[in-house]
Amino acid sequence: MSSETQTILTTDGIPLEESLKKAEKKNKIKAFLLVCPLLLFLIITYVFPIGDMLFRSVDDRMVTNMLPKTFKAMEQWDGKELPPEEVFEGFYLDYKKLVEEKTFGKLATQLNYEKNGFKSILKKLKRKMKKFEEGNYKEQIMSVHKRWADVEYWRALKRRAPAYSYSKYLKGVDMYENEDGKIVQVPEDRRIHKILWLRTVEVAFFVTVFCFLMAYPIAHLLATLPMKYSNLLMICVLLPFWTSLLVRTASWMILLQQQGIVNDFFVWIGLVADDNRPEMMYNKVGTYVAMTQILLPFMVLPLYSVMKTISPSLMRAGKSLGGTPFVAFWKVYFPLTIPGIGAGCLLVFILAIGYYITPALVGGASGTLISNHIAFHMKSTLDWSFASAMGLMLLSGVLAIYWVYNKLVGVDNIKLG
Amino acid sequence: MALPKYTEPHYRIWHYFYIFICSCVFFFLIAPLFVIFPLSFNAEEFLVFSEGMKRLDPEAFSLRWYHDMVYGTKNPWGLAAKNSFIIAIFATLGSVLLGTVAALGLSSRHMPYKGIIMATLISPMIVPLIISGVAIFFFMAKVGLAATHTGIVLAHIVLGTPFVVITVTATLSGFDHSVTRAASSLGSDPVNTFMKITLPLILPGVISGGLFAFVTSFDEVVVVLFLAGLDNTTIPIQMWTGLREQLSPTILAVATCLIVLSTLILVTAELLRRRSERIRGINR
Numbered sequence: 001m002s003s004e005t006q007t008i009l010t011t012d013g014i015p016l017e018e019s020l021k022k023a024e025k026k027n028k029i030k031a032f033l034l035v036c037p038l039l040l041f042l043i044i045t046y047v048f049p050i051g052d053m054l055f056r057s058v059d060d061r062m063v064t065n066m067l068p069k070t071f072k073a074m075e076q077w078d079g080k081e082l083p084p085e086e087v088f089e090g091f092y093l094d095y096k097k098l099v100e101e102k103t104f105g106k107l108a109t110q111l112n113y114e115k116n117g118f119k120s121i122l123k124k125l126k127r128k129m130k131k132f133e134e135g136n137y138k139e140q141i142m143s144v145h146k147r148w149a150d151v152e153y154w155r156a157l158k159r160r161a162p163a164y165s166y167s168k169y170l171k172g173v174d175m176y177e178n179e180d181g182k183i184v185q186v187p188e189d190r191r192i193h194k195i196l197w198l199r200t201v202e203v204a205f206f207v208t209v210f211c212f213l214m215a216y217p218i219a220h221l222l223a224t225l226p227m228k229y230s231n232l233l234m235i236c237v238l239l240p241f242w243t244s245l246l247v248r249t250a251s252w253m254i255l256l257q258q259q260g261i262v263n264d265f266f267v268w269i270g271l272v273a274d275d276n277r278p279e280m281m282y283n284k285v286g287t288y289v290a291m292t293q294i295l296l297p298f299m300v301l302p303l304y305s306v307m308k309t310i311s312p313s314l315m316r317a318g319k320s321l322g323g324t325p326f327v328a329f330w331k332v333y334f335p336l337t338i339p340g341i342g343a344g345c346l347l348v349f350i351l352a353i354g355y356y357i358t359p360a361l362v363g364g365a366s367g368t369l370i371s372n373h374i375a376f377h378m379k380s381t382l383d384w385s386f387a388s389a390m391g392l393m394l395l396s397g398v399l400a401i402y403w404v405y406n407k408l409v410g411v412d413n414i415k416l417g
Numbered sequence: 418m419a420l421p422k423y424t425e426p427h428y429r430i431w432h433y434f435y436i437f438i439c440s441c442v443f444f445f446l447i448a449p450l451f452v453i454f455p456l457s458f459n460a461e462e463f464l465v466f467s468e469g470m471k472r473l474d475p476e477a478f479s480l481r482w483y484h485d486m487v488y489g490t491k492n493p494w495g496l497a498a499k500n501s502f503i504i505a506i507f508a509t510l511g512s513v514l515l516g517t518v519a520a521l522g523l524s525s526r527h528m529p530y531k532g533i534i535m536a537t538l539i540s541p542m543i544v545p546l547i548i549s550g551v552a553i554f555f556f557m558a559k560v561g562l563a564a565t566h567t568g569i570v571l572a573h574i575v576l577g578t579p580f581v582v583i584t585v586t587a588t589l590s591g592f593d594h595s596v597t598r599a600a601s602s603l604g605s606d607p608v609n610t611f612m613k614i615t616l617p618l619i620l621p622g623v624i625s626g627g628l629f630a631f632v633t634s635f636d637e638v639v640v641v642l643f644l645a646g647l648d649n650t651t652i653p654i655q656m657w658t659g660l661r662e663q664l665s666p667t668i669l670a671v672a673t674c675l676i677v678l679s680t681l682i683l684v685t686a687e688l689l690r691r692r693s694e695r696i697r698g699i700n701r
Contacts, residue, residue, distance in 0.1 A: 027527035034522025035534060038515040038578060046541060046549070046575050049556035053548075056555065214442045221439045235683070236447045242679040242686070243450060244636045246656045247672040251449040253664060254456065259465045261452065296446060325428060354545020356639055361660050371547040378551060378643070391548045402543050406536055 050395070057168055057389035063110050063160040066103070067094040071161040083154050088138040091157075092129070099126055113383055115156040121145045168389035173197075193373075193390075200370040203287060203359075204352035208299075210292045211348050212341065215299035219340075222300070223307035241297040249361050252290040256281040256362065282364030290358050295351055299344040302409075306340030343409040350401050354394060370394055450676055457482055457669035464664055482670040493655050494671060501651040504566060505634040508573035512630035515574065516581025517623050521615075523582065524589040535582075542579035546639040549576065554643035564646030572640050577630030584629065588622025588693060621693030625686050632682060 008016040064071065069090035077083045098104040104126060111118035121144070128144045142149040159167070159177065170176055170183060174191040178184050185191070218237070222230045240248060255262050263277045272278060280286055310333065318328030356371040363372070370390065377387035420432055460479040461467050469477025486494050522528055523535060541549060553572045554563065562568030596618075600610040616623075638653035645654055652671065659668045 024527065027525065028529050031522040031525035031528040034525075035519045035528070035538075036522075038519035038538060038582075039534065041515060042538065042541070042575060042578070045553065045556060045571055047537070049552035050544075050548070052555055052559075053552050214445070217435060218439050218442045221435075233443065235687075236443045238683055238687070239680065240446055240450065242632060242683045244653070244656075244672075244675045244679065246636070246638065246653055246660065247453065247675050248449060250656070250660055250664070250668060250672055251452050253660065254452055254464050254669075255449060257464070261466075293445060293449060296442075350543055354547060356545070356547045357657075361657075371545060374547050374551065375642075378554075384555075387551060391551050394545060395548050398543065398545060402536075402540070406532070 053388040054392055056385050057392055058164045058166060059385060060160065060165045060167075061163045063107065064163045066098060066107050067091065067157075069094050070157070074158050074161060077158070079151075079155050079158060082138075082149065082151050085136070085138045087154070088141050092132070092137045092141065095122075095125065096129065099129070109382075111157065111160065113386075114160055115153060117147060118153065118156070121147045121153075168386045169393065171386060172390050172393055196368075196370050196373055200353060203284070203291070203367075203369060204349050204355075207288065207291045207295060207352045208345050208349045210288070211296050211299040212345060214292070215296055215303055215344065216337075216341075219300050219303035219307055222304050223310070224312065237297050237300050240293070241301075245294065245357055248294055249290060249358050252286065252293070253281060253362060256286055256289065281362050282367070284363070284367045286362035286364070287359050287367035287369075290362050291352060291355060294358060295348045298347050298351060302343040302347065303337065303340040306337055306343075310336050339409070343405070346401060346405040346409070350398055350405070353401075354398060453669050453672050453676065457666060457673045459666055459669075462666065464666065464669070482666040485667045486670045486674075489667065493650060494652070494667075497650050497652045497655045500566070500649060501635055501653070504569050504573060504649075504651065505631050507566075507570045508577055508634040509627050509631040511570065511574035512577035512581050513623060513627045516578040516626060516630070517585050517619075519578070520582050520585035520589060524586050524592070538582050539579045541575050546576075546637075550640040550643045553640055557644055563644055564649060566649060569641055569644050569649060569651075572644060573630075573634040573637060576637060576640065577633050580629035580633060581623070581626035584626035585619060585622045588619045592618065618696060621689040621696065625689045625693075628682055628686050628689075632679070 010016055010019050012019075067090075070087060071090075073086040073090040074083065077087060095104065095107075098107055104122065108119045108122045111122065125141065125144050125148070132140050147153055159165075167177065172193055174186045174194045175183050176186060218233075222233055222237075225233070254260055257263075258277045258279065258281075260280075262280065263272070266272045267274050267277065280289075314332050314336070315325075315328050318332040319325060323331065353369075354371055355369060356375065359367055359369045360372050360375070363369070371394070374387050374390050374394070377383045377390070420429060424432070455470065456464060456466070458478045458480065459467065459470065460477050460481065467477050486492075519538060523531065523538075528534070549572075553575065557563045557568040557572070562571065592615075597610050597614055600614045601607075605613070636653055638651075638657050641649070641651055641654055642657070645651065652675070656668055656671065659665060
């Protein structure tokens with residue numbers, strides 16, 4: 001058979017295969033064009049800004065551009081002893097220019113992030129500088145404050161010389177680059193970020209476990225009850241789901257306060273003394289209780305949708321083959337619900353790890369999570385590049401779990417009510 | 418869930434224990450919402466049940482906090498409610514428009530790179546709000562839209578579209594494409610087919626996605642905290658400030674109104690879901 005006899009032609013005389021391919025391509029383009037507006041919108045307003053965050057977190061050009069002469073002179077300096085006269089002269093000229101432009105405050109803030117105590121000596125230098133004479137700046141600057149004669153401060157200054165640095169990321173995991181250029185941990189008593197990361201993971205993990213333990217029985221009940229009753233009970237799951245997060249948090253604040261109903265109940269059943277009511281809010285307990293209730297529907301819904309598809313005859317078959325109800329449940333029913341468990345747990349964990357509102361309101365100092373720390377740096381210290389670095393570290397963790405979720409469950413299978 | 422007569426005693430006990438556990442969990446889910454109702458009618462200024470309330474004394478109940486919510490001096494709630502509704506309505510329109518069109522493309526079997534594009538479109542729902550907030554704040558500040566309604570609406574469209582995409586693709590997954598082909602073969606152009614055939618069939622999904630987008634925007638506080646100026650205050654922002662500074666009964670009055678609103682939305686969403694299943698011929 002020759003290939004020519006095989007080719008089927010359309011009425012236009014074009015080979016069918018080619019014509020089909022053309023139509024397929026047209027359909028592809030059509031589908032893509034429909035998605036395009038949203039995709040472009042998200043890329044501009046969402047994906048690109050997150051990329052901008054990445055840039056911000058390593059961008060350190062501000063200090064570099066503020067002290068050009070200093071850093072130029074510092075290139076020759078090995079950092080072992082006090083820098084030579086040229087460095088001091090460069091610094092004097094740069095700083096004088098900043099004072100004239102009135103932008104020295106920004107420099108002071110930035111350098112204070114690097115080493116505490118920079119702000120005050122820079123202010124003092126600004127005052128004394130007016131009377132400086134020409135030449136021998138090293139002596140003159142060192143006479144302003146004894147810290148200017150401390151080589152540590154000059155090393156700290158040199159660390160800010162590169163235009164891009166990953167130091168914010170190191171700070172986020174309680175590490176820093178020491179004088180010899182080695183990456184080491186900060187002293188034990190100052191490792192605050194490590195505690196925060198561990199606490200965030202711990203809270204997210206236990207909230208997921210609590211949600212699972214509470215959601216499994218009720219999802220099972222909802223899936224096995226007759227439609228009439230289960231629809232009514234489903235409202236108990238869906239109403240909190242649709243209710244404002246702040247309203248739910250507010251109700252927990254009322255319940256958990258020291259004179260609140262939960263404490264009243266404990267006193268009434270004699271668990272605690274009336275004058276010794278435990279503090280249940282503004283600590284981890286409050287965070288756990290409120291977050292578990294708020295995230296519970298996200299666990300119930302995927303479990304329910306999986307359990308709904310399991311035929312009750314399977315359990316009956318298990319029992320009729322001689323298994324006790326518990327064996328039948330464990331060997332037959334439970335393995336079939338694993339996809340639902342995976343979907344629910346991953347979803348709750350992802351949502352819990354980035355939680356902000358509830359911990360900020362009921363968490364107090366010991367119940368705040370990494371998100372609260374990011375907000376603190378955005379709003380209070382204004383160290384935006386550090387906030388960006390922390391955010392991106394959190395994001396990379398979340399995206400890793402999201403990827404697993406996508407592989408196991410598929411994003412298009414997320415169930416919403 | 419009546420037990421058969423032959424059930425052995427220990428399974429009977431286990432069964433009642435199981436029902437008890439389930440009741441406790443349902444109570445845990447729903448009870449916190451009901452605490453707010455009676456306390457919002459408290460005549461006193463404290464957030465605990467007064468002695469009078471426990472005795473059901475009519476004197477102990479009053480509408481003063483509702484009065485305060487509407488007519489209070491230097492009242493922020495009026496402006497907040499107006500802003501919230503304006504922002505939520507525009508954000509919903511935007512999300513529904515962009516989301517539905519994208520969902521139509523995504524559920525076509527010819528769509529290239531479906532997995533990665535879907536994952537990208539859903540990501541605003543998954544990424545922690547604080548990160549979205551920081552990123553969108555940097556962007557809006559750069560283009561000069563921080564502290565404007567437009568900026569907040571755009572941000573809420575970003576956060577709302579995943580819900581529309583998910584609900585509409587779910588509705589389209591059971592969609593019988595032969596009806597659109599039938600329309601085309603009868604001489605209808607694509608736009609007409611969409612308006613007359615496809616849209617009415619997927620409308621329940623579109624509306625329930627819109628409801629999700631509305632609630633997301635109406636309840637959103639993290640991103641607005643970064644973006645809002647004094648003129649853009651919303652109900653969640655006011656509640657957030659109130660909860661941080663001083664928990665006053667006025668907040669509970671607002672919260673009660675919000676619970677009523679969410680109940681209405683829930684009922685609408687449920688009815689739509691059932692209607693959608695009926696239209697698409699899914700019987701459960």
